[in-house]
Amino acid sequence: MRIDGKGIIDRTRPVSFRFDGREYGGYKGDTLASALLANDVRLVGRSFKYHRPRGVLTAGSEEPNALVEVVGRTNQTPNVRATVQEVFDGLEARSQNRLGSLRFDLLAVNDLMAPFFSAGFYYKTFMWPRAFWEKLYEPAIRRAAGLGSLSGRHDEGVYEKAHAFCDLLVIGAGPAGLMAALVAARSGSDVILADENPMLGGRLVSDLGHVGGTPAAIWVAAVEAELRSLPNVRIMTRTTVTGAYDHGTYGALERVGLHKPARPNLPRECFWRIVAKRSVLAAGALERPIAFPMNDRPGIMLASAVRTYLNRFGVVPGKRVTLFANTDAARATVRELMAAGVQVAAIVDPRPDASSVEDCPVHVGAEVVDSRGRHGLREITVRKGAEEFRIETDCLAMSGGWNPTLHLTCHMNGRPRWNEDLAAFVPSEGAVPGLLAAGAANGTMSTHGALAAGRAAAVEALEALEIRPAEVAVPAAEDAPYAVTATWAVSGTKSGAGGRAWLDFANDVTVKDVRLAAQENYRSVEHMKRYTTQGMAPDQGKTSSVAALAVLADATGRGIPETGTTTFRPPFVPVSIAAMGAGGRGAGFAPQRFLTSDQASRDRGAPMTEAGLWYRPSYFPKPGEATWKEACDREVMMVRQAVGVADVSTLGKIDLQGRDAARFLDFVYTNTFSTLPVGRVRYGLMLREDGLVLDDGTTARLGDSHFLMTTTTAGAGLVMRHLDFVHQAFCADWEVRFISVTETWAQFAVAGPRARELLSGYLGQPVELPFMGVAPVQIGGVEGRLFRISFSGEEGYEIAVPTRYGEALFRDLLARAETMGGGAYGMEALNVLRIEKGFITHAEIHGRTTAFDIGMEKMVSAKKDCIGKAAAARPGMVGPEREQLVGLKAAAPISAGAHLFRPGDTVERVNDQGYVTSVCWSPTLNAWLGMGFLLDGRARHGETVRLVDHLRGIDVPCEVCDPVFHDPEGGKLRA
């Protein structure tokens, strides 16, 4: 019900939204919860376990009951708190966790079975038969117990992540936070003021108090205007600080567009990482419910929430309100209701010494012990001494006192302290380095106290930063002492009816469950939590944890400090993964690296394959070719018989210079480079410190103290890191410097018997470079480099030019090759060519193979030390017991990943003889070829082994042979 003249909603801007398919009206400034209450909709959800009808309990992000699904054009977001979601035109929300309609949820049958569903029910009941758990019990339980549902589609919404830095982060913009921000702002420091509400003020907006002699709202507006006018202040509304991390880093979630209809490019949420030199936690306090029997009906709310709905939204959640509270402060709620013309049925105050002077009936020393009303509260039962009586009421405002919102102070393992006077935990000092708690978050409950504490915290933080704090007077405000007598749980009626008193509304945990846990010896608070699931819902037990452990303390005969508390972990409120991973969906996951030949390759219809982050052509289809294999076979034969061109720019290139460069290469490679003449290239093998192979490649000597190393495409970053490590850790004083030039040069392989002819024609002079030679070349006016190296087994060259000329060179080379019966070849053909020649890639040097395994132990020089040499000589690193590189030849298709067996053996793990790393169909040899590792393989050439791949259903005999199938003497390379 909406009250005229109350609230700060914008009544000039009505909005229309839908809930469970029905259209409702609200105003800009309404939350979904306030708008539904204004429309007298009290039932908004079903509880987690018992499917009990539930309404709105709170007016903030701690809401355990009113969780809904918000459905957008492209998004379906479950578990949205109706108390946080603002309404807008076209908002579509629906209730969740129901089977059938919200009013007639078929799963409400669970409530009738409640006597069986006590804590530990599943553990005790679904033990047998064991196999039923996964197939039957768990799916059925998950169907019945649960939260909202997902659409099953990709979340294509726009999300954002961002970084921010400041001197002082103020968390919460209530009286303490505003005061802290004001002092810091006037002192000239960089301030970020974050609050999860759409507006500043905190409780000052919800409670009709006065600050500095003016209504609180006017004071808030004046402070906000000043803060907004200052360049050193950033105000972040709708932003919840979700976690405290090392070095003053805080996570925060900003609801950027969730309160608006979706529009292009507007982020739904932004996940902030805020780094602050100091911070003030002014997050206020959370009111706690009282666990009385049947305290979960729609219409039973926190007193502070009733007050917020009245003063901020102009909404009264009932026509006849009752208050059940154990503090004087809570009485303001009913006084304001009465002032607004709302009927108040009674005040029930459990404190025997409480005042009974109010303009409505007051029952002191009394308790609410039962309630009635199926889909909403209708009546309560009150017990006073031996007497029990019923009161007709449709809204019960309850308050069991307040818990400081200290969650962030626990995020770095801080343990809160118990404060007997407040009957609440308060933050431990220094729990998060650089963070000061102030105001209600620190247990200071009066408005004046909060204002003063906010100022004091800012002054302390600024002084620590050696910034002179500005003089700011603390305005006058309400300063009543906070008196509370702990009231955690109330026992039932004399007749014993009702019985269940909820502690954790979100996970349906009752007082009885906690007592049962204690009785079954789950006496530690951590065990109780896990046994009952109290505090394990998305709200992390914000409204229930302290009461639950108080009940546990009572049941185990200990005090609350001895019982202790479970800890709170980040995030303070649920954070969507989409926000944390903003931008990382699909192609946004990683950068894309494009070759200079990219467009030319795509123009020729080449499908691109991702290798590392690079996009490389798989093959270049010609008209009439139906499969990739046809194109690949043609490209292989083209290289073997004429000439092929391939972009090999993706290989890592590292430029090394300095007097000690040769010495450095001797140290990182197993073989010797100091003896390499200028103008020559040598193949090198690099080991990790543990003696296993790291990478391989060629290194050219460009000058006396100038080398150019190449690495594999995938190993480029790895090798660079390894070189940096070796240099910094072992030989920092050597005169050697190196830098990646991968991106600086575009490099193309020109391979095949007509490669020299192509290059000689193109360069306009005969190419006379010996095998493994390197020389500068002039390509028109461009300085390039020509290498005679081969990864194909044919006479091969690689020609390099500065990257800007890459595309032009590629097109020139291709045009020439195509007139000579050649053309471009892709990754597929490149792979076949190297397997035919027995050249290894990271398929073979996969991190578990040694130089011995791949047949290169002779490349580990005996004359010098190198990284990994000693480790490679450990027992077990060489010998017949190791799987060694072999070639495999078969008449039928074979597969990489298959395992090898002796023909007579059964196919089982104990008989495993090795595995296959690379395979291809060889159009050159008209056979299936493979490379793999076989126990004592080099001694077994000529043997037949059985190749089995259960995944692909392959079982083929293979001949074991030398891995070099094509031109084993290397005559073609040296031609």
Next chain:
Amino acid sequence: MPDLIAKPALDAAPVTRGGATLALLDSGPITSIALFPGGEKAASKGLKTIGLTFPGPGTWVAKDAARIVWTGREQAFLIGAPAPALDGAAVTDQSDGWAGFGLSGPGAEAVLARLVPLDLRAAAFPVGRAARAALNHMSLVLLRTGPEAFELYTFRSMARTAWHELVEAMEKLEARAAVKG
């Protein structure tokens, strides 16, 4: 005789959105100068011939169009001028390895706040500062060239991704500004 045509890293017209303008830079030659142990004196002598000194950590210095930017321990990039003859350092051409972007305008800092995890407030990162950092997942050399102006250099092969991510951040800021209030 071959006549190779040079191509830029990316072909894109400047974009202005969300209070920032993004444009490709043609910065001229880029040369890495990596000091050998004890080589600073000799290298500085060479740099002096074009009016520059070796920059301190996290800074850059300029003389006319030539700038020298700290890019790592004992390493700097000379941008916008050919490298002078110098001793005491490894000199490596990097001209074609990097794509340069200029980002300017009142929204430039906010755009970078979406992609670079550094404190780029004017007090912490004033004009004359340089940093090696990450532009989202990409390697970045970042310079502040004016109160509202930055230069960014990423690997040339990633230019398309860098451009895309910067423009996306600008679009989001523009959409935010459009719904303010």
